[in-house]
Amino acid sequence: MKFTPNFQITPAIANCLLEIERHKEVINILPITGKVIASLRETARLMTTHYSTQIEGNSLTPEEVEKIAKGQQGGFPGRERDEKEVRNYFLALEFVEEQLRQDVPLSEKLIKTIHSLVYGGTKKQSQYREGQNVIKDGTTGSIVYMPPEAHDVSPMMKALTNWINKQIKDKELPAPIIAALAHYQFATIHPYYDGNGRAARLLTTFILHKTGYGMKGIYSLEEYYAKNLQGYYDALTIGGSHNYYFGRAEADITPFLEYFTEGMAIAFQRVREKAVNYKEAEIEITPAYQTEKLRELRPQQRQLLSLFHKSREVNLQEIAEHLGINTRSANGLIKKWLEQEFIQIENPSKKARTYVLGKDWERVVLGGRVP
Template identity: 40%
Template sequence: MYQPRFKYNDRIVKSLMSIEKYKNTVEMLPLPKDIEKELRKEAKLKMTHYSTRIEGNPLGLEEVSEAIMKNRDRQGLKAEQEVRNYWNALSFLSTSKRLKIPISEDFIKRLHSIIEVRGSGRRTEESEYRGPTRPGVLFAVYDSVTGQPEYIPPEANDVPQLMKSFVAWINSDDARELPAPIRAGIAAYQLLTIHPFYDGNGRTARALATYILSIKGYDLKGFNSMEEYYVSDLQGYYTKLQMNLPVLYYDGRNNPPDLAPWLEYFVLIMEKAFQKVARIAQNKYKQQIDPRVNKLEPRELIVVKLLLTKNGEITPKEIAGEFNVVTRTITEWAKEWIRKGIIEPASGTERIRTYKIGRAYSDLTLSDLGYVETDQ
């Protein structure tokens, strides 16, 4: 079974921690369904555009959108068909996630067959691994400028066993114990290293990483797109994948190299992408938020939340416990809150025993404050 080799370093750990922070931010923000749908569609469009752009697709973002909207399947320009294929592949992944389809060789072959549909005729159910090339023909990844081989993958005869070993690792306990970003990064790297198909390996590897992240909840509600960051620095992307290793697979890549340089880059790109999604989600949330909530100071926001989670009434002692202050301090703060109409006395006259939420704020919900309803 394939056994990747790497060690965590400070940069990898830092990025993983940031990824978790931004992931939690997005998950906790309540957004209207139409806004979520808009963000998912935009992310899917960007993933389609940028993942195909990495492989040389010339269409711009608007042209990609138009090609998808045409929905003519295998008609039109090759570039249009290519982006529709990737869009369909992402739809396939979404359905597979809902159905909890495990990753297998057949799954990867099916994914590739959707990505690589060409011309008219019946759509094949699964792709086949590449076979031997003609005598005198070298199967390699070539530099688009120099024309020289950048990477010479393993021989076709070795591909079936390498893929079997690779998929066994994906489904192993060792792989499942890894953080999802690390597992996805390793999977993308190794599929590209094996290069099991004649074409479409890059798109398939990125799509596979997307699936691994999504089934573990790292798709940020479907808002995430990492590919645009690869496009912004394509040379850096390819350099990190190469890791200064020999061109020929059998000269060092067959004995798993240290993947830390690639994983460091992969999780850094994730961190940047997640940070952007969190910022967009926060901005969308603020645009939808009740203007009354925007006027609340941090302490006032906490008091309103307490009242919404305590059946509408709360004692000065309970508020004091939340802020770790004495009850007398809450009595003083409460005067201002009452003046603003945020709270009202619920019981007691000269000495208030409990407070309730003010009439002007009584229709607020936890979602209005930015909390999920399960906090109740």
Template identity: 30%
Template sequence: MLNTHSLQISPEILRLIARIDEFKGAWRALGTLAPDRLSALRRIATIESIGSSTRIEGSKLSDRDVERLLSNLSIQSFDSRDEQEVAGYAELMDLVFSAWQDIPFNENHIKQLHQVLLKHSNKDSRHRGAYKTSSNSVAAFDLSGVQIGIVFETATPFDTPRLMAELIEWVNEERQKGELHPLLIIGIFAVVFLEIHPFQDGNGRLSRVLTTLLLMQAGYAYVPYSSLESVIELNKEAYYLALRQTQGTIRSESPNWNSWIVFFLRSLAEQVRRLEKKVERERIVLAALPPWSLSIVEFAKEHGRVTIGEMVRLTGASRNTLKQHFRNLTEAGHLEQLGSGRGAWYRLK
């Protein structure tokens, strides 16, 4: 079984846990935002999560590409491997968000979730939902999707079934005992899962979905509304470094849990900070904006981006009038402009 005695609960770990748990309680107590606002936040976070999580693994699709693909999911026909991976990840996230209370945390269900993840990936049809049969290792990719090196070696196919059974048993025992904080259990699960790397492909993406599932089952109900994956993507070098520093020691007498746990908790705290900022902006915007400016912000929230032309068609207002609203929103820090001239588009800042 896992040796967690070497985990040192530092003042920073305590502070980060307290910060995250404070927001968890505040989110529940406030009843927070109206359903349509929550729906818009969740859609944006889902697009960010899918885009970031697949790009961490080498995909080249932008968030805009992901949004376009999600709007056509019913087609069920995807030309590239990147598109196949996005489609599977989107279906898996939707499943977890809608059924998290009813998903037992055991090996069979983890294998079923892996099947959903790779559902559209033709290349992976042989090993969907089955543990690996040949050795694999964790590679790092640069921004253009080119592999830049091996991060660490993983468990052998022979050892994988035993190590996975031990890991799942440890998680469920610790959740039942209630002696170790849930965030520490989830963090340790994630790093050990990636150290085992139980499936031939999709381990990184699945680890992030399973992290979300465990967080929601532990009562962190705000998780669908702010993307943890995008936080990790922006700190990819630190992510790989923390993984490497901890994973090389997991099977030793004194594992170095702290490198990964600190990175994991910092990422969760940044996820909370981003959502706090969005919620605060919602309140300010809804209270103070003129009607057409409010329409612009709501459109950007729902679709991830907005153009002046789209708002002309939607509102019937003149282009010059709307340009002034866009200018005011940009100067006030609500919108960010990308591109210029007739090709300019805007997103929430």
């Protein structure tokens, strides 16, 4: 059973690929210290874990995810399942990183172990599903997607693994395209009853690092997915029928490639900006200067800095939840902070408006961990 994807490299995809390369080259030659890289990498790991599990409905905040990463256990009554999901994702992410350091090739065994860790927290290889799986709309209960039948899963996974390895070897396709197609096809096969999304995103991470797009481990694509979630699902919903056998196998995958490469370009741009700011902060932001600047802030502004330290871009709801106030009060503070240039608008869309720190304050935050 051969995997033969149907897609085109549109002008939009070509432009995104150029952007990705441009940002990648800058980051790879940027003379930043190992300490800074370690800090950026740790932030990326926390963001990756938070947003990848959030997509699946996990309710833990970035702060709570960080506490789990530092070893806290049993501090989330009623949310033990969410805590377990986060711990398992960290285990799977660490396993992927270890396999990359050892230059282990991609195999079905590797994929099964990644899924086993992310879903059950063990390295015992997960077996593919033995029955049919149906994805339904959580609100209406209607069928969204019916993946291939169980007897087709194993040959399709073998074909996908072989295709990925061949593409990595031949280097005929750009690496982001290989990763995007692998992500799409894994989601299409849906080889497990649960945990497919998390496993697909970790597989994507493995492929990108394997093909030279690791970017020192300091970026996260998952934030883009989580904050553009409907776009993620829409891009994966391809073909005229919810049944795999009625058109999805031959469907044009180009829309998903456009979504994926756009997200990758945005993620690379953001981490490039953060890395550049970190480098500038190493030179210009001294602890004394940072402390002096922090004295200018009101308590709620100081509190908000810890949110921006974990996520460069936030929305109204996230600000309100972090400060423990309602959205109306948060909106009033935002208007005032925009005038003071403490924050600035990143995405001007009314429905999806987001904010980032003002440039001067971002550099203060990047100069060291906020006390």
